Amino acid sequence: MTMATADFKKFIENLVCEKAPGPSTTFSMFHIFAALELMAQKPIGRNKLAEKLGVGEGAIRTIVSRLKEADLIKTAKEGCLLTARGAETWKKFEELFPQRVEIEQTELTHSPCNYAFLVKNSGHKIGSGIEQRDAAIMGGAKRAIAIVAKKGHLVIDSVSSSIEKEFPTAAAKILKNLNPKDNDVIIIAGAETSLKAKRGAFAAAWVLIGDGEKAES
Numbered sequence: 001m002t003m004a005t006a007d008f009k010k011f012i013e014n015l016v017c018e019k020a021p022g023p024s025t026t027f028s029m030f031h032i033f034a035a036l037e038l039m040a041q042k043p044i045g046r047n048k049l050a051e052k053l054g055v056g057e058g059a060i061r062t063i064v065s066r067l068k069e070a071d072l073i074k075t076a077k078e079g080c081l082l083t084a085r086g087a088e089t090w091k092k093f094e095e096l097f098p099q100r101v102e103i104e105q106t107e108l109t110h111s112p113c114n115y116a117f118l119v120k121n122s123g124h125k126i127g128s129g130i131e132q133r134d135a136a137i138m139g140g141a142k143r144a145i146a147i148v149a150k151k152g153h154l155v156i157d158s159v160s161s162s163i164e165k166e167f168p169t170a171a172a173k174i175l176k177n178l179n180p181k182d183n184d185v186i187i188i189a190g191a192e193t194s195l196k197a198k199r200g201a202f203a204a205a206w207v208l209i210g211d212g213e214k215a216e217s
Contacts, residue, residue, distance in 0.1 A: 008092050009210035015066050026059045030139065030202045035063055036072065036082065036090045043079035054195050096120060096209050099178045100198075103188055106170035108163070111142055111190025115197035116178060117205040123148040123183040125208050129157050132187055132204040141189035141200020149180035 003011070012029050031053050038044050038052055050060040064080060067073040072086035082090060099118035103109050126132070129146035136144030147163065148155045154163040154171055164171040178186055185208060189200030 003092070004210075005096065006210040008089075008096075009206075015070060027053075027055055027063055028139075028199075028203075029206055030199045031055060031059075031063055032067070033093055033202060034198075035067065035080075036086060036093065039073060039080055039082045039086070040090045043076065043081040045079040049080060097202075097205055100201075101177045102194060102197075103173060103177065106167070106173055108145065108167050108170035109188055109190055111197065112192055113194045113197040114188055114190045115194060115201045116174070116186055116188045117201045118178045118180060119185040119187065119205045119208050121183050122185045122208045123150060126157065126185055131207060135207045136187070136189040136200035136204040139189070139200040139203025140196040141191045141203075144187060144189040144200055144204050146204070147174065147180075147186040147188070149182055149184045149186070151182065154180070154186075 012032055015032055016027065016029055034053055035049060038049065044052070046060050046064060049064075050057060053060070053063075055063070064073070064075070067080075067086070068075070070085075071083055072089055073080050074083050075081075097117050097119060099116070101116055103114040103116045105111070105114065126146050126148050132146045133144045145156055145159075148157075153161065154174065155161055156163065160166045163174070174180075174186060174188075180186055185205075187201050187204040187208075189197050189204060191197040191200055
């Protein structure tokens, strides 16, 4: 499944779009991502999947149905598992977001739970970081920051031109866990629960991909 990032983004978003005359969707691109992430590790039953994703029985039925229709997963006695196409789709997610980790509380990450996504080669798309922060909050987080790896430093617009100097503890944890290269972006979202923080970080990371790239016709 070799496709441009813009096409990939459209493909995932189409899985979530309402399909008349069915019920309105109560899940997002994050739930598609998280379901594939779990199935990439091992087969998982619907009840466990619903619990891990924080959704109800109706939503999990629709998620599983959409993923099966797209030939991304199949169901077996041991649970839901990825097809070959599903494994390729997950591989694309991993290329875009190769590091995804919980971050401890530091002088930069004050929330009870903090989750970070590394977005490859997207630093040039970050302006003030407000768009990413707003997306994270819409996704369930309480706060979020966008950090750019720039010329050997970690930078937050209007906050710090070198996190290593001003927030050394936070910088050490970020560098150890995420190992960013020049022009990579680190989104860290904070919330009361790990799931909400992860959902917020994904939402902020999602708005960065496929931007300014033409989809193939």
